[in-house]
Amino acid sequence: MAGLIIFALWIRWEFASDGRGTGEDAPAIVEGPALVHDGDTLTVAGRRIRLHGVDAPELNQTCLRDGSAWPCGRDAAFALGQRVAGRLVSCRGIEPDRFGRLVARCTVDGESLNRWLVREGWAVAYRRYSHAYVIDEWIARWHGRGLWAGSFERPEDWRHGR
Numbered sequence: 001m002a003g004l005i006i007f008a009l010w011i012r013w014e015f016a017s018d019g020r021g022t023g024e025d026a027p028a029i030v031e032g033p034a035l036v037h038d039g040d041t042l043t044v045a046g047r048r049i050r051l052h053g054v055d056a057p058e059l060n061q062t063c064l065r066d067g068s069a070w071p072c073g074r075d076a077a078f079a080l081g082q083r084v085a086g087r088l089v090s091c092r093g094i095e096p097d098r099f100g101r102l103v104a105r106c107t108v109d110g111e112s113l114n115r116w117l118v119r120e121g122w123a124v125a126y127r128r129y130s131h132a133y134v135i136d137e138w139i140a141r142w143h144g145r146g147l148w149a150g151s152f153e154r155p156e157d158w159r160h161g162r
Contacts, residue, residue, distance in 0.1 A: 028093035028102065034084040039076030040123055041101065044089050050101040051114045052094055053130030055155045056080075056123035057147065065150030072147055076122040079146070083116060084108055103129075121146020124154055 032045035039056025042049050056076040057063065063072035091104035106113040117123040118133040121140035124147070125133040141148045153161070 028104075029090065030093065030102065030104070031088060031090045033087070034089040036077055036081040036084065039073065039080055039117070042080070042084065042089070042106075044091055044106070047091075048101040049091050049106065050097050050099075050103050051117065051123075052103045052105050053126050053132045054114050054117050054123040055126040056117060057152065057155050058159060061153075061155065061158050063147060063150055063152035070150070072152060076117075076146070079120065079122045080113075080117060083113065089113065119145075121148045123147075126156070128156070 030044045030047045030049065034049075035043040037043065037048075038059050040051045040054050042051075057073040059073045059077060061073035062069040064070070087108050089106055089108055091102070091106040093102045093104045095103055097103050108116075115133055115136050118125055119136040119139055121143075125131065125137040127134065140146060
């Protein structure tokens, strides 16, 4: 029971950590159609957005499935593109990253885009920055979705190896 209470408090903290309800200035809201750059980066209303708490494979990253290499980075970007195509994307900014992108939580049709990417297996929870999507990663892994249909190197590890 104590573990459940700690988990509930952690989840509450994780979702409150973007400044909502704390008396701080409201985060930037960016809305519009989206242009996808890769599995976790897009442009909305002329603003480059990096999705908070998720890490998708790089465009040229490959993974293994059924013993063969497959372009998981391109497939992740394609899946994101299909999800946002023709829809209004709304992003709540948290902070700029070191590349000048706005790190944000985004929604499409009222559903978290960040959560969708991880739950469908096209990105992993980026634990260095957030634990908000760890359960969604477990769900994707359990069901063998996306990246979890085979084997892969975590995107952060893949980048560091290059």
